[in-house]
Amino acid sequence: MQIAFQGAAGAYSEAAALKAWPGSEPIACDRFEQVFSAVAEGRASHGILPVENSIGGSIHVNYDLLLQHELPIVAETELTVVHNLLALPGTKMSGIKRVFSHPQALAQCERYLHRLAGVEIVATYDTAGSARLIKEGHLADTAAIASARAAELFGLDILQAGIQDFSDNITRFILIAREPTPLGPPDKTSIAFALHNAPGALFKALSVFALRDIDMTKLESRPARGVPWEYVFYADLGAGRSDVRCSRALGHLEEFAQWVRTLGSYARALPLSRAGIVAEQ
Amino acid sequence: MQIAFQGAAGAYSEAAALKAWPGSEPIACDRFEQVFSAVAEGRASHGILPVENSIGGSIHVNYDLLLQHELPIVAETELTVVHNLLALPGTKMSGIKRVFSHPQALAQCERYLHRLAGVEIVATYDTAGSARLIKEGHLADTAAIASARAAELFGLDILQAGIQDFSDNITRFILIAREPTPLGPPDKTSIAFALHNAPGALFKALSVFALRDIDMTKLESRPARGVPWEYVFYADLGAGRSDVRCSRALGHLEEFAQWVRTLGSYARALPLSRAGIVAEQ
Numbered sequence: 246m247q248i249a250f251q252g253a254a255g256a257y258s259e260a261a262a263l264k265a266w267p268g269s270e271p272i273a274c275d276r277f278e279q280v281f282s283a284v285a286e287g288r289a290s291h292g293i294l295p296v297e298n299s300i301g302g303s304i305h306v307n308y309d310l311l312l313q314h315e316l317p318i319v320a321e322t323e324l325t326v327v328h329n330l331l332a333l334p335g336t337k338m339s340g341i342k343r344v345f346s347h348p349q350a351l352a353q354c355e356r357y358l359h360r361l362a363g364v365e366i367v368a369t370y371d372t373a374g375s376a377r378l379i380k381e382g383h384l385a386d387t388a389a390i391a392s393a394r395a396a397e398l399f400g401l402d403i404l405q406a407g408i409q410d411f412s413d414n415i416t417r418f419i420l421i422a423r424e425p426t427p428l429g430p431p432d433k434t435s436i437a438f439a440l441h442n443a444p445g446a447l448f449k450a451l452s453v454f455a456l457r458d459i460d461m462t463k464l465e466s467r468p469a470r471g472v473p474w475e476y477v478f479y480a481d482l483g484a485g486r487s488d489v490r491c492s493r494a495l496g497h498l499e500e501f502a503q504w505v506r507t508l509g510s511y512a513r514a515l516p517l518s519r520a521g522i523v524a525e526q
Numbered sequence: 527m528q529i530a531f532q533g534a535a536g537a538y539s540e541a542a543a544l545k546a547w548p549g550s551e552p553i554a555c556d557r558f559e560q561v562f563s564a565v566a567e568g569r570a571s572h573g574i575l576p577v578e579n580s581i582g583g584s585i586h587v588n589y590d591l592l593l594q595h596e597l598p599i600v601a602e603t604e605l606t607v608v609h610n611l612l613a614l615p616g617t618k619m620s621g622i623k624r625v626f627s628h629p630q631a632l633a634q635c636e637r638y639l640h641r642l643a644g645v646e647i648v649a650t651y652d653t654a655g656s657a658r659l660i661k662e663g664h665l666a667d668t669a670a671i672a673s674a675r676a677a678e679l680f681g682l683d684i685l686q687a688g689i690q691d692f693s694d695n696i697t698r699f700i701l702i703a704r705e706p707t708p709l710g711p712p713d714k715t716s717i718a719f720a721l722h723n724a725p726g727a728l729f730k731a732l733s734v735f736a737l738r739d740i741d742m743t744k745l746e747s748r749p750a751r752g753v754p755w756e757y758v759f760y761a762d763l764g765a766g767r768s769d770v771r772c773s774r775a776l777g778h779l780e781e782f783a784q785w786v787r788t789l790g791s792y793a794r795a796l797p798l799s800r801a802g803i804v805a806e807q
Contacts, residue, residue: 299754302747305583306633348629348649352587368629368649415754444764447745448729448736455729462755464728466583466745473580473696474743474797483725516755 249289255373255395265322318509345375346390429512431485486510530570536654536676546603599790626656627671710793712766767791
């Protein structure tokens with residue numbers, strides 16, 4: 246497996262890929278869009294994408310990209326995120342004037358950053374890329390929020406470990422491929438659908454699953470592009486696509502939805518235990 | 527009315543406040559959190575907050591802050607957002623090496639920015655603040671994405687107007703106050719609720735509104751902090767809180783929800799017409 250991921254070596258997406266699929270070859274991409282094109286054009290067999298974080302919520306850009314492309318989800322995995330404050334060796338906390346990181350990592354360390362008075366917070370495109378920036382630019386007054394692996398890769402020191410505001414910070418990743426061949430027996434299905442804007446429309450849509458005892462593990466609304474205040478819905482169902490209840494429910498939904506699309510059917514990841522989480526760094 | 531807003535003079539929130547409530551006094555705050563404290567501590571009579579954009583979706587941080595505080599929503603308003611590329615007078619497009627703006631504005635101009643080859647995109651905390659940064663730092667190689675009003679306030683030129691990817695880019699703002707005194711006759715109610723994690727729980731929750739013919743104009747799920755994969759729901763209902771259908775539906779919801787909270791009841795804003803939008807700059 247060659248797995249395309251967004252970010253630099255040392256990124257959390259790369260760590261998630263290597264943990265779930267040991268021995269696979271990670272391929273770094275600058276942007277999420279390029280993860281999709283790497284898979285579509287055959288430069289990678291698979292692509293890994295963060296879609297949801299237990300603190301910050303959905304990563305909407307990836308849901309939008311899933312709809313724009315025809316690359317099915319074939320697996321999912323979860324990773325506990327541990328953020329660290331990294332700096333050039335020898336840097337003291339008192340010497341830090343700026344902190345670089347991705348906006349989501351900054352948001353996940355908000356309380357911690359609040360206590361660092363007089364420090365400028367700078368949003369970048371990448372956690373591991375922020376670490377690289379410090380190394381390459383010899384930025385002695387700057388720290389990055391990134392993984393312990395990024396510290397190792399770029400020869401930085403960990404000034405402070407585990408600085409995220411909530412210890413149970415878990416990110417869910419999906420794996421995409423060109424063909425809808427799930428990596429394990431599918432018992433979960435991700436779909437997207439649009440409804441005509443009418444009272445009770447969403448209630449009716451949910452009823453096709455509730456009446457067939459299909460659990461919905463996620464429901465998210467996103468604005469439909471170009472049509473103010475109309476929404477597209479993303480849902481995760483607790484049943485495989487070939488389960489007869491699931492195919493009947495989706496047929497039922499198609500009777501009145503504007504459109505329905507299956508984004509993939511795959512094996513549910515074992516949820517990370519909350520107690521005794523082993524920190525993935 | 528003194529209306530606290532996040533951002534610098536020239537921000538879209540300020541423009542929305544002045545358009546909806548002419549003659550009010552806008553009070554600039556660095557962070558959304560400070561908009562809440564300005565109202566709570568009486569330094570402002572009201573606070574204005576963007577909560578949703580027709581392209582980018584919900585502004586989650588403000589939903590989270592609404593739950594953390596006890597400041598009710600008393601009105602809402604909408605503004606069409608027109609982004610412009612601003613630079614110091616005399617700057618040419620070919621001289622631009624960096625573009626500063628708020629991540630949401632950058633995302634709303636993504637296609638446009640893609641065409642500017644070799645330009646570094648820098649996320650900042652603010653659209654109007656980016657314009658000020660260019661002015662104060664005499665940054666001749668840098669452009670900001672901000673409003674036409676910011677150009678005027680900071681003496682910058684508009685290199686290119688209306689650079690957002692979608693012309694119908696509308697932001698919805700809410701107005702908060704200390705007391706639940708709506709500015710107009712309330713026909714809309716915003717609520718938040720949490721459900722026990724059980725199959726069909728959301729379907730049951732929506733039924734209390736559907737069975738009483740109450741329209742739901744928005745439904746959003748947010749991760750519950752500190753409990754991985756449990757969710758809090760935000761919903762907008764098409765009925766005033768004192769409407770007997772609404773109070774019965776909320777009573778019904780309380781029978782089985784973990785908790786239910788009314789965030790405010792207020793007069794619905796007239797939707798901005800899609801055809802012939804008059805650009806607010």
